[in-house]
Amino acid sequence: MGKMNKTQYDIKDPTLTEAGKLRIEWAYREMPVVRLIRERFTKEKPLTDIRISACLHITTETANLALTLKEGGADIILCASNPLSTQDDVAAALLEYGIPVNAIKGEDEETYYKHINTALDNKPQLTVDDGADLVTTLHTKRSDLIKNVIGGTEETTTGVIRLRSLEKAGRLKYPIIAVNDAQTKYLFDNRYGTGQSTIDGITRATNILWAGKRVVVCGYGWCGHGIALRAKGLGSQVIITEVEPVRALEAVMDGYQVMPLIEAARVGNIFITVAGDKNVIDKAHLEVMKDGAILANSGHFNVEINIPALESLTHSQRRIRPFVDEYTLDNDRHLYLLGEGRLINLAAAEGHPASVMDMSFANQALCLEYMAKNKNKLEPRVYPVPEEIDKQVARLKLNSMGINIDSLTPEQKEYLTSWEEGT
Numbered sequence: 001m002g003k004m005n006k007t008q009y010d011i012k013d014p015t016l017t018e019a020g021k022l023r024i025e026w027a028y029r030e031m032p033v034v035r036l037i038r039e040r041f042t043k044e045k046p047l048t049d050i051r052i053s054a055c056l057h058i059t060t061e062t063a064n065l066a067l068t069l070k071e072g073g074a075d076i077i078l079c080a081s082n083p084l085s086t087q088d089d090v091a092a093a094l095l096e097y098g099i100p101v102n103a104i105k106g107e108d109e110e111t112y113y114k115h116i117n118t119a120l121d122n123k124p125q126l127t128v129d130d131g132a133d134l135v136t137t138l139h140t141k142r143s144d145l146i147k148n149v150i151g152g153t154e155e156t157t158t159g160v161i162r163l164r165s166l167e168k169a170g171r172l173k174y175p176i177i178a179v180n181d182a183q184t185k186y187l188f189d190n191r192y193g194t195g196q197s198t199i200d201g202i203t204r205a206t207n208i209l210w211a212g213k214r215v216v217v218c219g220y221g222w223c224g225h226g227i228a229l230r231a232k233g234l235g236s237q238v239i240i241t242e243v244e245p246v247r248a249l250e251a252v253m254d255g256y257q258v259m260p261l262i263e264a265a266r267v268g269n270i271f272i273t274v275a276g277d278k279n280v281i282d283k284a285h286l287e288v289m290k291d292g293a294i295l296a297n298s299g300h301f302n303v304e305i306n307i308p309a310l311e312s313l314t315h316s317q318r319r320i321r322p323f324v325d326e327y328t329l330d331n332d333r334h335l336y337l338l339g340e341g342r343l344i345n346l347a348a349a350e351g352h353p354a355s356v357m358d359m360s361f362a363n364q365a366l367c368l369e370y371m372a373k374n375k376n377k378l379e380p381r382v383y384p385v386p387e388e389i390d391k392q393v394a395r396l397k398l399n400s401m402g403i404n405i406d407s408l409t410p411e412q413k414e415y416l417t418s419w420e421e422g423t
């Protein structure tokens with residue numbers, strides 16, 4: 001990128017640099033797999049002069065990924081993937097490290113898209129996205145830039161769903177790897193990362209006691225699994241709502257109550273949406289909730305709780321604590337919406353712990369290297385993470401934890417690939 005000019009970045013406060021640097025350094029201690037990749041990238045420079053536009057939550061872990069890609073030779077520019085998830089100190093520190101960032105915590109929608117457009121002005125050859133807003137902008141308003149693009153990666157479930165729709169409509173213009181769908185991503189990041197950090201976000205915002213609360217988790221996907229598990233561990237009575245029968249059945253056998261949301265709405269104290277769906281909590285549910293019910297979302301977009309419906313039932317509203325909005329309804333019940341219905345783990349806490357992002361971002365770095373190596377060889381499709389990358393990330397993570405495992409003997413290898421031996 002050479003010398004950065006002022007049109008390439010937009011952050012809140014450059015005086016936060018030192019705090020950001022310390023937090024980035026702290027997170028790096030918990031990212032041994034990314035560290036190994038960075039060491040190799042520093043020597044091999046697999047991304048030399050490749051322009052990368054990355055739309056990610058601007059957190060300490062993202063900073064460590066960005067620094068790794070830069071060490072690999074990339075010319076990288078960042079923008080936020082959510083208006084409320086930016087850590088302003090991290091944005092400041094990244095600027096000092098020579099990486100332009102366009103992200104301000106609490107930015108409005110217009111600024112959010114302005115930031116995406118600035119990231120695209122760098123004419124990316126690789127895109128990194130979390131939720132597919134950058135890729136969608138590129139495919140619609142900035143399609144003139146697509147000719148430069150070799151490929152991309154997508155971090156989250158909602159983004160992968162959007163990209164698959166784009167592919168199905170025959171409109172996806174370049175190959176994208178669904179990082180979310182690596183086993184070393186969703187089994188850990190979505191489950192243990194979202195599980196812990198969602199509880200963390202709600203606790204920091206409200207300081208509630210979880211023990212004895214009725215917690216309603218809407219959506220029993222990998223994120224839902226993690227949140228339910230952690231809430232149960234803290235002594236909550238967990239109720240799951242689902243639309244998929246197999247997942248609902250799994251929730252029953254995992255020991256949770258399962259019921260339609262309209263029934264759960266009458267008894268729940270805390271409602272957490274992680275369905276990746278729209279109006280999951282709708283007007284009819286809001287109408288029957290108990291006084292004092294807390295509403296939080298940890299799914300990608302702020303559409304899971306029908307906020308316009310909540311507003312339509314409300315006669316007064318106030319911010320009672322940071323990230324806690326009290327809605328007083330016409331019948332004098334109070335409902336509390338956290339973090340404006342945006343991902344609560346990033347709005348009110350720090351997002352996933354670094355140790356789990358280590359695996360997600362190791363996949364990101366290795367998939368970007370793979371894309372660069374396979375330039376012009378891939379079709380414009382949504383690809384899975386190559387199995388060897390997924391396995392490599394698991395192996396490196398185990399090594400970093402000092403854990404060894406067994407390997408197949410030649411006899412077992414043969415047995416597992418044959419059909420002759422039976423009873």
Ligand SMILES: NC(=O)c1ccc[n+]([C@@H]2O[C@H](COP(=O)([O-])OP(=O)(O)OC[C@H]3O[C@@H](n4cnc5c(N)ncnc54)[C@H](O)[C@@H]3O)[C@@H](O)[C@H]2O)c1
Pocket residue numbers: 156157158159186189190194218219220221222223224241242243244247274275276277280298299300301343344345346352
């Ligand atoms: N907060 C974070 O940091 C974070 C991290 C990872 C993923 N996410 C996001 O969380 C969301 C969920 O991700 P996931 O990986 O668990 O997805 P998933 O597809 O594994 O699970 C979603 C579940 O919700 C269910 N569902 C859909 N509509 C529903 C409805 N109306 N009522 C009840 N259940 C419904 C689906 O049947 C599915 O089982 C996505 O938006 C994803 O992008 C957020």
